[in-house]
Amino acid sequence: MRALRFSRKQLGIPYALFLLLFVVAPLFVIIYYAFTNGEGQFTIANLQGFFTDPNTIGTLFYSFMLAVVTTVVCLLLAYPIAYVLARSNIRHKSVIVMIFVLPMWINFTLRITALKEILTIIEGNLAFHPFLNSVIGMTYDFLPFMILPMYTTLSKLDNSLLEAANDLGASPLQTFIKVTLPLSVPGIVSGVVMVFLPSMTNYVVLDMLYNSTYIMGSLIGSYFSAYDWHNGSMIALVLLLIILIFTLFTNRYEEDGSKSRGGAIL
Amino acid sequence: MKKAFPIIFLSVMIMLVYLPILVLVVYSFTDAPNIGPIHSFSLHNYVTLFTKEELTSMIWGTVILALSSALLATILGTLGAIGAFYSKKGASSFINAMNQVPVVNADVVTGFSICVLLIVTFNISKESYVPLLIGHTVLSAPFVYLSVVPKLKQMDSSLYEAAIDLGAKPSLALRKVVLPQIMPGIVSGFALAVTLSLDDYFIASYTKPATFDTISTYVVNATKGSQTDIKTALWALSTLIFVIVILVVVVMNLSGKGGEKRRGKEDF
Numbered sequence: 001m002r003a004l005r006f007s008r009k010q011l012g013i014p015y016a017l018f019l020l021l022f023v024v025a026p027l028f029v030i031i032y033y034a035f036t037n038g039e040g041q042f043t044i045a046n047l048q049g050f051f052t053d054p055n056t057i058g059t060l061f062y063s064f065m066l067a068v069v070t071t072v073v074c075l076l077l078a079y080p081i082a083y084v085l086a087r088s089n090i091r092h093k094s095v096i097v098m099i100f101v102l103p104m105w106i107n108f109t110l111r112i113t114a115l116k117e118i119l120t121i122i123e124g125n126l127a128f129h130p131f132l133n134s135v136i137g138m139t140y141d142f143l144p145f146m147i148l149p150m151y152t153t154l155s156k157l158d159n160s161l162l163e164a165a166n167d168l169g170a171s172p173l174q175t176f177i178k179v180t181l182p183l184s185v186p187g188i189v190s191g192v193v194m195v196f197l198p199s200m201t202n203y204v205v206l207d208m209l210y211n212s213t214y215i216m217g218s219l220i221g222s223y224f225s226a227y228d229w230h231n232g233s234m235i236a237l238v239l240l241l242i243i244l245i246f247t248l249f250t251n252r253y254e255e256d257g258s259k260s261r262g263g264a265i266l
Numbered sequence: 267m268k269k270a271f272p273i274i275f276l277s278v279m280i281m282l283v284y285l286p287i288l289v290l291v292v293y294s295f296t297d298a299p300n301i302g303p304i305h306s307f308s309l310h311n312y313v314t315l316f317t318k319e320e321l322t323s324m325i326w327g328t329v330i331l332a333l334s335s336a337l338l339a340t341i342l343g344t345l346g347a348i349g350a351f352y353s354k355k356g357a358s359s360f361i362n363a364m365n366q367v368p369v370v371n372a373d374v375v376t377g378f379s380i381c382v383l384l385i386v387t388f389n390i391s392k393e394s395y396v397p398l399l400i401g402h403t404v405l406s407a408p409f410v411y412l413s414v415v416p417k418l419k420q421m422d423s424s425l426y427e428a429a430i431d432l433g434a435k436p437s438l439a440l441r442k443v444v445l446p447q448i449m450p451g452i453v454s455g456f457a458l459a460v461t462l463s464l465d466d467y468f469i470a471s472y473t474k475p476a477t478f479d480t481i482s483t484y485v486v487n488a489t490k491g492s493q494t495d496i497k498t499a500l501w502a503l504s505t506l507i508f509v510i511v512i513l514v515v516v517v518m519n520l521s522g523k524g525g526e527k528r529r530g531k532e533d534f
Binding site: 007009011012013014015018020023025026027029030033077080081084085088096098099100102105106108109113117118120121140143193198201202203204207217221224229232233236239240247 | 512
């Protein structure tokens with residue numbers, strides 16, 4: 001009998017197979033379905049459909065606008081928070097950071113339910129401001145994911161650089177624009193990645209706040225409900241391409257974005 | 267003055283973030299059917315939450331799914347990280363690249379593509395819970411992998427060699443030397459896997475059995491319905507989850523105090 005040889009690298013085989021089967025294979029299946037019709041024949045009708053249907057193009061545009069506005073609002077809120085947390089010498093800093101990221105461990109549907117109750121009191125009828133409410137909802141949902149990577153970057157900032165700028169005669173504003181801001185780019189990019197893509201796809205936030213306009217995610221949801229795997233796959237493929245382009249573009253600036261999604265975990 | 271501004275600013279932001287949650291916490295202890303006038307203190311929301319069959323089974327289902335998918339993800343992800351760490355560069359960067367796909371991908375696309383592969387193409391019944399369990403494992407295993415890899419890199423590799431030189435079999439050395447050193451990564455990976463599963467809506471909604479609900483899918487359906495007792499019972503659920511999250515964070519922070527220096531700042 002041949003002795004069972006044990007090798008450390010063989011431990012990775014189950015996970016590699018798991019990834020091939022359930023991460024890589026689904027991508028190929030999506031491509032297959034996107035370019036076939038109900039009879040299994042090759043077709044580019046789904047692709048043409050996507051680019052000629054004014055509804056889908058409108059949806060793409062609307063999701064893009066929603067994602068851009070949400071990302072900008074999150075940036076404008078999160079940057080000062082992260083900056084103050086990282087740069088001022090307040091006491092119990094780590095506790096306060098924890099207070100800001102703690103909501104991200106509460107189920108997001110429950111958080112949006114809570115937000116909805118408050119917005120209903122303020123606005124009366126949510127249906128009057130669908131876009132605004134969606135931006136507020138997304139911001140409320142994603143803000144901690146923006147604060148965290150920025151805080152990490154800003155708290156690692158080398159103090160001697162700021163002192164040097166000061167010594168060389170830069171005003172505080174100049175120091176901020178010429179030194180602090182460029183050095184915080186990796187954190188900003190990580191935060192943008194965390195917020196931008198979910199804002200294009202998380203249609204549940206819109207649903208719950210009574211915004212009936214479609215975003216890219218809702219298209220997949222509606223094709224799923226209609227058992228239309230071919231058109232659904234085409235939308236998924238378009239989203240995959242957007243994500244791929246986005247990732248390639250941001251990878252160069254990002255510090256360690258992979259961690260940020262759950263990065264605050266102890 | 268200079269010191270007061272940051273504190274005021276942060277306080278206002280914290281109030282904005284917590285106001286909606288705290289309003290639900292307060293109202294969960296009343297008999298009010300809406301956020302409005304309060305008539306009296308009441309625990310009926312909590313009674314409903316713990317006695318209504320559809321609510322209790324939904325909560326247990328969510329918890330069992332989270333724990334079982336996290337366990338599976340932790341085993342696969344940890345073994346994968348160890349395997350990739352000791353593999354040749356090509357193999358390990360291949361695993362790294364595959365691992366990155368679910369991390370950057372939108373959950374809608376992950377859920378839909380798993381549904382199309384398993385349910386549509388392979389005809390695996392949704393009712394078997396297999397697509398759901400696999401879906402949640404796909405979602406969280408990459409994050410276990412990512413939290414174990416840095417611990418392997420920080421590990422003192424000479425300890426493993428020493429164990430082998432002293433006569434330990436590789437499997438023993440792995441269990442007694444490598445595993446204890448990467449344990450913090452495995453634990454935080456598991457915790458992360460649990461929270462990802464608990465928070466997920468999209469993968470569950472594309473792969474779950476028709477009659478099964480997680481907290482997320484249940485809440486989304488409940489907000490469309492008009493059953494007031496369900497709606498207010500969910501306020502009680504939000505309150506409980508809020509309290510549990512605070513407790514877990516406090517306990518983990520206290521127990522982590524000792525190891526803080528060793529583990530470094532980025533984990534805080």
